[in-house]
Amino acid sequence: MSNSVNLQTFRNLVGIKFQLYNSLFTSLPFHRIEKTGILVSLLLVNCEEGYKKKLSPVDILEDFFAKQTSIKTEQEKLDLLFRFVQYIERQVVLFDALEDAAFKQVNDMSGKGTLKHLALEVEHQQKQAALKKKLEDFNIQLVLTAHPTQFYRGAVLGIIHDLSSAINTNNENQIYTYLQQLGRTPFFQQQKPTPYDEAVSLIWYLENIFYPATGRILSFIKSRFADAVNDKNPIIRMGFWPGGDRDGNPFVKADTTIQVADALRGSILKSYYLDIRKLKRRLTFKGVDTALTVLEKKLYDNLFIPGHQLDISKREILDALNSIRHQLIYDHNNLFVSQVESLINKVEVFGLHFASLDIRQDSSIHGKVLDTIAANADVLPKDYASLSAEEKIKVLTSLSGVVESSILADDVQRDTIDSMKAIRTIQQSNGEGGCNRYIISQCNSALNAFEVFGLLLLSGWKKEELAVDIVPLFETIDDLINAADVMKQLYENKDYNAHLKRRGNRQTIMLGFSDGTKDGGYLMANWSIYKAKEALTLISKQYDVDAVFFDGRGGPPARGGGKTHQFYASMGKNISNKEIQLTIQGQTVSSNFGTIDSAQFNIEQLIHAGIYNDLFSANKSTLTKEEETLLQSLAEKGYEAYTELKEHPYFLEYLMHASPLRFYSETNIGSRPAKRGASKKMELKDLRAIPFVGAWSQLKQNVTGYYGVGTALQQMEEAGKWSQLQALYQSSLFFKTLIDNCEMAMQKCFFPLTAFLSEHKVYGDLWNKVYAEYELTRKYIFKLSGKTELMADYPIDQLSIQMRERIVLPLVSIQQYAITKARELEENVVGSPIKKTLEKLAMRCSFGIINAGRNSA
Numbered sequence: 001m002s003n004s005v006n007l008q009t010f011r012n013l014v015g016i017k018f019q020l021y022n023s024l025f026t027s028l029p030f031h032r033i034e035k036t037g038i039l040v041s042l043l044l045v046n047c048e049e050g051y052k053k054k055l056s057p058v059d060i061l062e063d064f065f066a067k068q069t070s071i072k073t074e075q076e077k078l079d080l081l082f083r084f085v086q087y088i089e090r091q092v093v094l095f096d097a098l099e100d101a102a103f104k105q106v107n108d109m110s111g112k113g114t115l116k117h118l119a120l121e122v123e124h125q126q127k128q129a130a131l132k133k134k135l136e137d138f139n140i141q142l143v144l145t146a147h148p149t150q151f152y153r154g155a156v157l158g159i160i161h162d163l164s165s166a167i168n169t170n171n172e173n174q175i176y177t178y179l180q181q182l183g184r185t186p187f188f189q190q191q192k193p194t195p196y197d198e199a200v201s202l203i204w205y206l207e208n209i210f211y212p213a214t215g216r217i218l219s220f221i222k223s224r225f226a227d228a229v230n231d232k233n234p235i236i237r238m239g240f241w242p243g244g245d246r247d248g249n250p251f252v253k254a255d256t257t258i259q260v261a262d263a264l265r266g267s268i269l270k271s272y273y274l275d276i277r278k279l280k281r282r283l284t285f286k287g288v289d290t291a292l293t294v295l296e297k298k299l300y301d302n303l304f305i306p307g308h309q310l311d312i313s314k315r316e317i318l319d320a321l322n323s324i325r326h327q328l329i330y331d332h333n334n335l336f337v338s339q340v341e342s343l344i345n346k347v348e349v350f351g352l353h354f355a356s357l358d359i360r361q362d363s364s365i366h367g368k369v370l371d372t373i374a375a376n377a378d379v380l381p382k383d384y385a386s387l388s389a390e391e392k393i394k395v396l397t398s399l400s401g402v403v404e405s406s407i408l409a410d411d412v413q414r415d416t417i418d419s420m421k422a423i424r425t426i427q428q429s430n431g432e433g434g435c436n437r438y439i440i441s442q443c444n445s446a447l448n449a450f451e452v453f454g455l456l457l458l459s460g461w462k463k464e465e466l467a468v469d470i471v472p473l474f475e476t477i478d479d480l481i482n483a484a485d486v487m488k489q490l491y492e493n494k495d496y497n498a499h500l501k502r503r504g505n506r507q508t509i510m511l512g513f514s515d516g517t518k519d520g521g522y523l524m525a526n527w528s529i530y531k532a533k534e535a536l537t538l539i540s541k542q543y544d545v546d547a548v549f550f551d552g553r554g555g556p557p558a559r560g561g562g563k564t565h566q567f568y569a570s571m572g573k574n575i576s577n578k579e580i581q582l583t584i585q586g587q588t589v590s591s592n593f594g595t596i597d598s599a600q601f602n603i604e605q606l607i608h609a610g611i612y613n614d615l616f617s618a619n620k621s622t623l624t625k626e627e628e629t630l631l632q633s634l635a636e637k638g639y640e641a642y643t644e645l646k647e648h649p650y651f652l653e654y655l656m657h658a659s660p661l662r663f664y665s666e667t668n669i670g671s672r673p674a675k676r677g678a679s680k681k682m683e684l685k686d687l688r689a690i691p692f693v694g695a696w697s698q699l700k701q702n703v704t705g706y707y708g709v710g711t712a713l714q715q716m717e718e719a720g721k722w723s724q725l726q727a728l729y730q731s732s733l734f735f736k737t738l739i740d741n742c743e744m745a746m747q748k749c750f751f752p753l754t755a756f757l758s759e760h761k762v763y764g765d766l767w768n769k770v771y772a773e774y775e776l777t778r779k780y781i782f783k784l785s786g787k788t789e790l791m792a793d794y795p796i797d798q799l800s801i802q803m804r805e806r807i808v809l810p811l812v813s814i815q816q817y818a819i820t821k822a823r824e825l826e827e828n829v830v831g832s833p834i835k836k837t838l839e840k841l842a843m844r845c846s847f848g849i850i851n852a853g854r855n856s857a
Contacts, residue, residue, distance in 0.1 A: 003795050003796070004795075006106055006107075006108075006795075006796055007795045007796055007799065009102070009105050009106055010102065010106050010796050010799060010800070011799070013098070013101070013102035013105055013106065014095070014098045014099055014102050014106075014800070014803075015799070015803065017098050017167070018094065018095055018098055018803070021094055021098070021175065021179070022037075022091060022094065024175075024176065024179065025037065025090065025091070025094065025179055025183075026038070036083050036084065036087050037087060039068065039069070039080070039084070040084055040087050040088060040091075040810060042064070042068050043061075043064055043068075043084065043810045043813075044806070044809060044810050046060055046063065046064045046068070047060055047809045047810055047813050048809065050063065051752035051753070051755075052752075054752070054755060056755075056756035056816075056820075057753065057756070057812075057813040057814075057816035057817045057820065058756075058816075058817050058820050058821065060813060060817075061077075061081075061813065061814070061817045065077055074834050075834070075837075078834070078837050078838070078841060081814050081817075081818070081841055082841060082844070084810060084811075084814060085811065085814065085841070085844050085845055085848065086187070088807065088808065088810060088811045088848050089187050089847055089848040089851070090182050090183065091807050092804070092807060092808065092848050092851050092852045093152075093156060093159065093160055093163075093182060093851075094163070094179075094182075095803065095804060095807060095852075096160050096590075096591075096594075096851070096854075097159075097160045097163040097164045097167060098164075098167060099800065100160065100161075100164040100594055100595050100598065101163075101164040101165075101167040101168045103595060103597050103598050103601070104597050106796060107601055109597070109600075109601060113565065113604065113605045113608045113609070114601070114604045114605070114608065115217065115220055115221065115604045115607065115608065116220075117608070118607075118608050118611060118612060119224045119225070121612075121615075121616065122225070122615065125616070127615050127616070128225065128227075128228065130614075130615050131225060131228045131611070131615060132225070132227060132228040134611055134614055134615065135225075135228050135229060135230060135233065135235065135611075136230050136233060137233055137546075137578050137579075138233070138235070138577075138578055138579065138610060138611065139233055139234060139235045139236065139237055139579050139580075140235070140236055140237070140579065140580040140581070140603070140606050140607055140610060141236075141237040141238070141239050141356075141550075141579065141580070141581040141582075142210070142236075142237075142238055142239065142582065142584050142593075142603070142606075143238075143239030143240065143241060143358065143550070143581065143582065143583045143584065144202045144205065144206075144238070144239065144240055144241065144242070144355065144583075144584050144589060145241040145242070145245065145583045145584065145585045145586075146195065146198040146199070146202070146241050146242035146243075146245055146249075152187075152590060152851060153186075153187065154200075154201050154204065155185050156182075156185060156187060157201075157204070157590060157594075159178055159181055159182050159185060160590075160594070161208075161594070161595070162174075162178055163175065163178045163179075163182070164595065166178060187847055194251065194256075195242055195243050195249065195251055195252045195256050195260075196242075196243065196256055196259055196260060196263075198242040198243075199240070199242035199243045199260040199263060199264075200263065201242075202240070202242055202589065203263060203264065203267050203354075205589055205593065206238065206264075206267060206268075206354055206355060207267055207270075207271055208596075209593055209594070209595065209596055209599045210238060210593070210599060211268075211271050211346060211350070212596050213593075213596045213599040213600040213603060214236050214238075214345075214346065214349055214350075214603070215342045215343075215345055215346050216596070216600055217235075217236065217600060217603060217604060217607075218234075218235065218236065218342075218345035218346075218348075218349065219338070219341065219342050219345060221235065222341070222345065223338075231348060234348050234349040235349075235607070236349055236603065236607075237349065237356065237433075238349075238350070238354065238355035238356070239355055239356050239357075239358055239581070240260070240264065240354075240355035240356065240357050240358070241357075241358055241360065241583070242260060243256050243257050243259065243260030243261070243357065244257055244260070244357040244358050244359045244360065244435070245358065245359075245360045246359070246360065246361050246412075246415065246419065247360045247361055247362050247441045248362065248688070250411065250412060252415075253415050253418070254415055254418035254419045254421070254422040257357065257359070257419060257422045257426070257435075258422050258425055258426060260357060261353070261357055261426040261429070261430055261434055261435060262429070264353060264354040264355055264357070264430070264434070265310075265352050265353065265354065265429060265430050265434070266303065267354055268350050268351075268352065268353070268354035269299055269302055269303050269312075269352070270303055271346075271350075271354075272299055272317065272343070272346075272347065273296065273299040273300065273303060275343050275346070276292060276295055276296045276299060276343075277296065278339075279292060279336075279339060279340065279343070280292050280293070280296065282336045282339065283324070283328075283336055283340075285327075285328075285331070285332050285335075287327060287331070288324055288327050288328065288332070291320060291323060291324050291327075292324065294320070295317065295320045295321075298311075298312050298316075299312065310429055312352070313352070313431075314347060314351040314352050314431060317347050318344065318347055318348070321340055321343060321344045321347065322344065324340055325337055325340045325341060325344065328340060351430070351431050351433050351434075352429075352430050352431050352434070353430040353431055353433045353434035353435075356433050356434060356435060356436060356437075357426065357434060357435040358435075358437055358438075358439055358471075359419050359420075359422075359423060359435065359437070359438045359439065360438075360439040360440075360441060360473075361416060361419075361438075361439075361440070361441065362440075362441045362442055363440050363441060363442045363443050363444065363448040363451070364442065365412060365413070365416060366416065366440070366448065366451040366452055366455060367448075367451060368410075368413060369408065369413045369416045369417070369455060370384065370396075370451060370454065370455065371384065371385045372408055372409075372410070372413055373403055373407070373408070373458065376407045376408075377401075377403055377407055378401070379399060379400075379401035379402075379403055379458060380395065380399075381395060389445065389446075389447045392447060392450070392451075393446070393447060393450045393493065395454070396450045396451065396453060396454030396457075397450065397453065397454070397493065397495035397496070398495075399454050399457045399458055400457075401458065402458060402459070402460050403417060403458040403459070404417075405417035405418050405421075416455065417455065417458070417459050420438070420455060420456050420459035420460075420461070420468075421459050421460060422435075423435045423436070423438075423468055424460070424461070427467060432467050436467055436468055436469060437468060437469040437470070437471050437508060438452055438456070438468055438469070438470055438471065439471045439473050439510055440452055440470070440471065440472050440473055441473050441475070442473070442475060442476075442479075443472035443473050443474060443479065443486070444474075444476075444478070444479045444482070444486075445486060446486050446489035446490050446493075448472065449470050449472050449486075449490055449496070450490075450493075450496070452470050453470060453495075453496065453499070456468060456470075463495070463498075463499070464502070466499060466502070469503060469506075469507075469508055470499075471508045471509065471510050471550065472486065472487075472509060472510065473510040473511070473512055473552065474486075474509070474510070474511055474512065474532065475511075475512035475514075475515035475516055475519070475552075476515060476516065476519045476520075477516060477519050477520035477524060477525070477528050477639075480511065480516065480528040480529060480531075480532040481528065481531075481532070483509070483511075483532045483535065483536055484532070484535035484536050484538070484539045487507070487509065487536060487539055487540065488539050488543075490507075491507075491539070491540070491543040491545060492543075497543075500545060504546075505544060505545050505546060506545070506546045506548060507540060507545050507546070507547055507548065508548045508549075508550050508581070509536055509547060509548070509549055509550065510549075510550040510551075510552055511529050511532060511533070511549060511550070511551055511552065512552040513525060513526075513529065513551065513552060513553050514552065514689030514690070514693070515689050516528060516529060517689070517693070517704050518684075518687075518689045518692050518693070518704065520639050520642065520643075521638055521639055521641070521642025521643070521646075521704070521707060521708045522638065522642070522704060522705055522706060522707065522708065522709060522742065522745075523634060523635045523638030523639065523642075523708055523709060523712060523738070524635045524636070524638055524639035524642070524708075526635075526738055527631055527632065527634075527635035528635070529551075530575075530734065531628075531632075533549055533571070533575045533576070534574050534575055536549075536576075537574065537575050537576040538574075540576070546576070546578055547576045548576070548578060548579045548581065549575075549576065549579075549581065550581035550582070551581065551582040551583070552582075552583050553582045553583055553585070563737050563740055563741055563744075564582065564606075565602070565605040565606050565608070565609045566609070566733060566736075566737040566740070567734070567737055568580055568606060568609035568610055569608075569609035569612065569613060569733060570622055570732070570733035570734035570736075570737055571613070571622060571734075572613070572617070572622030572623070573613075573614075573617075574622070575622075577610055577613075577614070579610075580606055580609070580610045582606075586690075587850065587851070587853075587854055591854040622732065622733070622734055623732060623734065626724075627728055627732060630716075630721065630724055630725065630728060631728075631735065633716065633719075633721070634712045634713070634716055634725075635712075637708070637711060637712035637715045637716070638708030638709055638711065638712040639708065640708075640711075641707065641708035641711040641712065641773070642707050642708040645703070645707060645708075645766075645769065645770070645773075646684070648766055648769070650762060650763060650766055651684070651766065652684050652687075653762075653763075654763045654766045654767075655692075655695055655696070655699075657763060657823070658699055658754060658757060658763065658767075658819070659695035659696070659698055659699045659819075660695065660698055660815060660819065660842050660843060660845070660846055661691060661692075661695035663839060663842055663843035663846070692704070694846075694850060697748065697849075697850070697853060698812070698815065698845075698846060698849050698850070699753075699754060700748065700749050700750040700751070700753050700754070700812060701749060701751070701754065701770055701774075702745040702746065702748055702749050703770055704745075705741070705742060705744070705745020705746065706742045706745050706746050706773070706774065706777045707770070707773050707777075708773070709739075709742055709777045709780075709781075710773050710774075710775075710776030710777030710778070710779065710780050710781075711773060711776060713725070713777070713780035713781075713783075713784065714776060714780060717780075725784065726784060729784050729785070739781060739784065739785070740791075740793065740794070742777070742781065743781060743790045743791050744791060744797070744801075746774065746777065746778060746781075746790050747790045747791050747798065747801050747802075748801060748805065748853060749774060750805065750809075750812070751771050751774065753812055753813065753816060754767065754816065755767075758771070778790070804852045804853065804854070805852070807852060808848055808849050808852040811845050811848045811849055811852075812845070812849055814841065814845055815841075815842050815845035815846070815849065818838045818839070818841040818842035818845070819838075819842045821834075821838050822835050822838035822839050822842065825838070
């Protein structure tokens, strides 16, 4: 389908239907909802006209109250604004449901980037043998994280799912009923979710989305290329962080981790049980029905009988299903064999674990644990803390004693030992796939990895039995630059090298986009990760190690999101791509994987990106040396511009002053605190990337997605490099995708919202600096692309963003109104009760703003 046809389909199925159902929404039988809907529409017009006249949000809202209402008191104004927020939140949900419902019609499910397209290319160019070779060890792993950017409660996600289904079948009665349900369902969580609550929310996606979508994909691949699929390599794997990720989250304990692992096992067994029940309705043949009943009974006992000792294995389930499959083929003319094969595919992927729980902790914690152990037990030298890094490594690789966590007084330190013991417990019940890697955040030395190695030994693991992969996470620009040297030290150590051999000479290395962007800006972060992958691939090859890259990506371009599959498609043969591993965070779960169709489409895009280049690309590397030099220079200039902004004396103060950053921890969307450490003062180094990026997105300035790009392009032009940049833009998918994602971040900017700050006596200079960079970047992107609109190559995404931004324009205006008014009271009135309500209003606006952006935080 052409872009123009798809765009018209989007207008019909999303744009026009939104107007239709939105008008239906105003007729719901709730108190004052009709008047609220009419007033929201009037406020939208007031905002659009007011910003054209360069009015501030406070001026626009006060003018609206004076001309469109009879409200006089401040409390009445706030009551009305809270009603507006609730109404607009539900408009966003309606738009989400319409987009989900239209997904199959708007996206070409057989087009470029899908497995059907790949299959046609493989068959046309007779690449079956090459595909078989590639699939021997290629797979993708999607890791669902507990990062707090999912502002929809589980109940609301369920309504979106059901509403989409009703829209697809044009069931008006159901649509009206679900809209009524939506009107009565609270969006705001009164209490923060526990880590276990977060896990349960994401297990819903595993059961209802990833389980069926994975089955569909594997069935297609095996039906087209049966010989190419290796039973030992499942192609798709799922990972899981809720309950395992304790970095900066003191609420995650070892018992939480085991509880989540049990919930994952119970969930996958339940999924198998339900599939077996469906099969029983079809497989009523003699002999087959008995075998199914035996398997059903075994699953039932392990699921529902209290206190039942786990006595089922992945192998046992597969053996039973393969036996049934054999009977169907040889005794029953292949009848319903495809349904049995679909279940076999799922069991091969999900085993008894469903998703592999990762344990993650900050590197600084491990050093403190070891220092405490040295002071309280005889397993480490008493002077351990004063030893050099080399001496510590020698000690840590030759440990033989076991430490009980009870000798540690600090809760976090005690949990570090307990969590390492929990890995073994989980492996015994869920299989090794249930939990088999330990991720080290803020890893900046080889010692950081050896500290984990040593602690695993102290927690009871034997060297020769250590079934845990140690995964360093490199995040800051300096850490990315030094990453290859760190890995070289690990590879050269005989004990670590022996450990890698036992693990199949495979080393997973995690790279963090979010903190990289916060640290070095958009261009330098992306380029540093690209160069780190090149260097890590090279050093790993020299030591006969297969490097596997695990990308810590968030939703927006500033955190490694955006057109993710295009980045993977742009990685040439100088970067290892045996596997694609990435985090799926917060909103990205619901926006990209919210339905079975969208999940299948986006998973296929990633598989296609990882395979296509190897099979069909003539280029040996993505970039030539000259092109790399060009991009290095561009990144350095962008880094200089971003660093100058970051070092502005009022940089963080401005963000605290103008954005809802200080209210982030009150949103009750995640169990994890908004910053690392216990200090009361907010420091940029402690501030987590999610609230940092999210605050800029709610300001509609999105600094982290483009700042420095315009300055870098301008300086390159002044240096006589413009023609080379234009050629690179045309030839390099990596550079093109970098600019495309930059355009996405800019498309979501709206500077008239905060233009009143341009003359602020303290922050005016900083606002003008940011706006000037935005305009400069816009100018040079148009010059580079030859277009006159941002995102012109993606008209559907462009229109979706425009419509979403229009829906929330009153909401961002209300938020700025609340922030400004609260600040005025803070400066002039002591102990005002209205101030607290204004702060709550500003925080409540965050839900709709972030949800409407779909990948804003």
